[in-house]
Amino acid sequence: MSQQQTLAAYCAEVGLDPAETLKIGGQYTPVLRYDNEVFISGQVPRVGDTVVVTGKVGDDCSEEAACHAARISALRCLILLQQTLGSLQPVARVLRMNVYVQSAAGFSRQSEVANAASEVLYRVLGEAGVHTRTSLGVYQLPKNAAVEIDMQVAVRHTDAASA
């Protein structure tokens, strides 16, 4: 399967549409390319208009649900990347992924939740998806989301820059 097909298959599993325009509010942008880098705003596990996984992980949100949330957030980042670049082909390397887990007191398996997102990157992008990562347990996330993920991505140099 091509990267695009792998992404589409993954999105179908969780109910995401890769062609959908991802909504945000406020005077910022969900994604921007500058020279050969792409920055992606923090993505919560929203499908359509709904944040589908909410709550404190380790309390009213299970670790399994949090992994599902992490996959959706990672897929949203990949959708934004694909929409910005036309395809995932120009991706040279995911430089950094930050994984924020809305955590209950005593929950310290943020790395395990983040692994679900890391696996999505690797399965879709292969070696270009092997990234550095920071996983944190935060107190509250926007809209009571269980997980939020952002990324910084390098684009192949041969590809024309759009500042």
Add this chain to the structure above:
Amino acid sequence: MSQQQTLAAYCAEVGLDPAETLKIGGQYTPVLRYDNEVFISGQVPRVGDTVVVTGKVGDDCSEEAACHAARISALRCLILLQQTLGSLQPVARVLRMNVYVQSAAGFSRQSEVANAASEVLYRVLGEAGVHTRTSLGVYQLPKNAAVEIDMQVAVRHTDAASA
């Protein structure tokens, strides 16, 4: 109004002096330019020697006060940027802004607080101020600050680099 004038007007509203040397402690720097990027250390809503908005947002700090804090933190970033570059003219794009909100349990309107900072960037910098963003609710911030903001900014290529 020029960008400089817009920034000065904003600063006057909240009691900040754009010519002030912003204080920090420790063996780090509030701002650094390397090649065509500027990195700005996390800014709390300090005016002069005082952190003017403290407490947990949603509990002993109102959302309105938190928006005020977000504006001050964003303005401090712009002051540092202007002082480093001589003016805001060389700013090509704010690549990323992270907004950390010291949140009470159950407060999940971090995006709304962050919007106040995003608006400052857009009003002062125009299109160059349209950034990617991650908003988080953290448990504690240095000096009990209600908000902390950091940024990564791209500078126009035609401008000479100072490594």
Add this chain to the structure above:
Amino acid sequence: MSQQQTLAAYCAEVGLDPAETLKIGGQYTPVLRYDNEVFISGQVPRVGDTVVVTGKVGDDCSEEAACHAARISALRCLILLQQTLGSLQPVARVLRMNVYVQSAAGFSRQSEVANAASEVLYRVLGEAGVHTRTSLGVYQLPKNAAVEIDMQVAVRHTDAASA
């Protein structure tokens, strides 16, 4: 003392081996170089197989222990940097360090904890170690670690890139 000797001396103090392969799990990497930048994944104060400083800073972990944790995390970043570049000589500038402190309610001395890490960078790298920084008090960290630190580092342009 050379940078390498300074790092080795520091590592010996806390029980770290600069030649050790630092372990991680998951489909990501502890460090990557792309062009002239190095990204380092979040490092907890692990020595060998053990996270040696755990708990909530300000409660069951003292500020002094947290400073020790911050030093170990910073040293792990420097070890990864040295292993990736062959030596610390090619380091042009530490652009950004994020310091995450697992904080008890009411603990707001994250900057003081971060200072211990900043000092390590300055002592080992000199001016190239003067960085921008964001210090945050988070609710939970992976493996109940007291501190987590990540970095973004610029490498000298004259040095050959390895993508």
